[in-house]
Amino acid sequence: MPITLAHLGPAGTYAEMAALAFGNTLSLKHPETFDLHPYPSIAQSLQALDRGEVNYAIVPVENSLEGSVNMTLDTLWQLKHIQITQALVLPISHAFVTQASDLTKVQKVYSHPQALGQCQPWLQEFLPQASQIPTNSTSAALAYPATDPTTAAITSMRAAQLHNLPILAHDIQAYPHTGDAPINCTRFWVMKPRESDGWPQAGDSHTSLAFSLPKNRPGALVQALLIFAERNINLSRIESRPSKRSLGDYLFFLDLEVGENVEIIHTALEELQTRTEVLHVWGSYSLAMV
Amino acid sequence: MPITLAHLGPAGTYAEMAALAFGNTLSLKHPETFDLHPYPSIAQSLQALDRGEVNYAIVPVENSLEGSVNMTLDTLWQLKHIQITQALVLPISHAFVTQASDLTKVQKVYSHPQALGQCQPWLQEFLPQASQIPTNSTSAALAYPATDPTTAAITSMRAAQLHNLPILAHDIQAYPHTGDAPINCTRFWVMKPRESDGWPQAGDSHTSLAFSLPKNRPGALVQALLIFAERNINLSRIESRPSKRSLGDYLFFLDLEVGENVEIIHTALEELQTRTEVLHVWGSYSLAMV
The missing domain is CATH 3.40.190.10 (Periplasmic binding protein-like II)
Structure with a gap:
């Protein structure tokens, strides 16, 4: 049975290129071939994985020039049965x-x-x-x-x-061609069916999570971020998205850098659970350049 | 001379409705009439104000369902000659x-x-x-x-x-029609030519700013946010945007709630200047419902 990879189609998208790169690493490890399954939207590729119709979904998360891919973050918040297994960075030309x-x-x-x-x-x-x-x-x-x-x-x-x-x-994204032209690359997440709590183990470089905060508690965000600052855990990214409940009510998406001692992250996540309303840990993983 | 208001066109956009609402409040105060100047993009409406070609630009900042309007934030970071004078919240149907x-x-x-x-x-x-x-x-x-x-x-x-x-x-944004259907409204900023440092004065309810952080200093964001937490200044919003220098390098856009004592905000802004690389204070203003 070939392994199935969902991505934003049609053929030739950057999501397909990331899926091809990931499929090739699978083929090196296993003799199975893989099949690409293009979907008309990012949301549909994630929903297909959540329903168990494919083995993986490869979705863009963030571009170095244009920022977060909101459809990916908003769809993830709705889904329960998937987790991140790998991050890929793809140069964009x-x-x-x-x-x-x-x-x-x-x-x-x-x-x-x-x-x-x-x-x-x-x-x-x-x-x-x-x-x-x-x-x-x-x-x-x-x-x-x-x-x-x-x-x-x-x-x-x-x-x-x-x-x-x-x-x-x-290479028209790299104009003007000066020495400090902005670097254009996109980070993708490879998602798989959920099989663990997503907390980091030895060898993982990043943990990604999202949370909502109890309502009407001023300073709640800073209190949550202090949990990481006090332990010298670096945040490599913080992003807010509307909760869709009311203007001014947000979800926060964080990427943590995981060091040698994964126990530090575990105690931070335990404390974070007590200070948030809903907490999703999307997974812990390592980063590969394509 | 009629007062000129730049907005995203063509006629019938929500930005035009916000501009009309603002124009009507001007007409109540002054006998002048106003002229609407539609532009094909939000960026072009802001740039026209920055070049002094219009008196005001009315731009969407954030929607309660879809979040920040990235084009507004990214364009603002490039401009030097404009500031916020008023925020408007418009219900969207x-x-x-x-x-x-x-x-x-x-x-x-x-x-x-x-x-x-x-x-x-x-x-x-x-x-x-x-x-x-x-x-x-x-x-x-x-x-x-x-x-x-x-x-x-x-x-x-x-x-x-x-x-x-x-x-x-x-009202198709309000489906399904349950008691807790999400509220859809968009916040606009009315921008004018810059004439002050934008720090708050008595009567202002919010101050909006953006900053970049010194590179490679872990915890720099939390240190900046602590400036507000220590003074019990509530952040009504925090948003990150890519700096466009490299993946993982961000600009942060914050809205602060201004209380009775504006001096507290002034001392916080003074400390923030010492902890940020570039700091823009977009302005201090009050909020009106349309």
Whole structure:
């Protein structure tokens, strides 16, 4: 039976590239082959795993330029049967895909909102006249330049090649090309069916969790963060998302750095349970560069 | 000379409704009339104010269901010549606009990504077959159902009426209709040209600021938050955004509650200046419900 990997489709998305990279590491360890299962949204790929329809889901969490992927965080808060087993960091290199003979002929640029956001300096410099139109995924944007030479898409090089469409410019997220150009990479989580409490064991480098706080208790967030500060546990990330109950009521998503002594994290998590309303530990894992 | 108000257009967006509400309060105080200046993006409306081309810009900051408006926060960090003068909270009620005779005939639903996000439970229940396609604004989505009866848009009631298009369902963000249905409202900031340091004065209810932290100093965020906790200053919001320098390097956006004694906030801001790398105080202001 091949191992099944859910991801945001269609073929050529960065989520598919991350899933391929993870599948290849599986194939090295085991003789099984793997099958990619594309879904039209990130939420649907996570829900398929939660229902036990696939073995893994590979989802983007955060981009270095555009920040958190809200759909991933909001969907995770709803699900109970999955946990993180691995983090992957994928470098992102965007291609500008069009059948136009030159840039001045392009009137509309299609891509995922995160990719459009990442390429703003290049678009403002070279295509100030073009309107920017968001699509569900970078790959889905290719439907437009495939049929209309006044349009363009911003996608992965791989997606452009899969569709056999011309690339007029590449690495357009790294403009201007100065020494301190921002680094564009996206962190993905590989999720699997839940089989433990997700607390760290020796060898894990990070623990990810989320919590809500008791209502109307000023300073509750700082009290929760102090639990980690007092133990010199570093937070590599903190993100707030609305609880969807009322304006000003939040969920907090934290990534902790796990050191040699995992017991320190365990005692911190025990104390955190007493200070939060709902606490989810999404899992403990190590980080791989793709 | 009429007072000029920049906002995300075209006519019928929630940003235009907030700008109209603010313009009406101006008209009560002064005999001047006001002119609305729609821009194709939130960034462009803020940049127009920063260049001194308009008197005010009214921009969405945060929705109770979908969270922060990243384009507003990321653009603000780049601008130097503007400050907040007022916050407005606008209730959001979405209409489902289509010329289809019934819901089963709708194949595509267009709207701003925030509005699509806010209506997910309703869309999943009544239109599981339809694809969801993001647009630049809720009003811009109306171009599709205006010409194609297999499509629909999610917009304000006002926008549907301006375009004389039929509303097949309303208040679709409040589904399911249970007693604890989530409250949908959006907070806007009214921005003006900068004329002070933005620190609070008597009568202000909130101060909003953002900062970056010195690099590679574990616990630096908790140390900064302790400045407020030690003085019993409540944070009504904390949001992180990527610094765009590297993955894991953030800017933090905070809203503070200002009490009777504004001096307490002043001493906290003085200490915060010594613990942050860059500190912007966006302004101090009061909050109005629209």
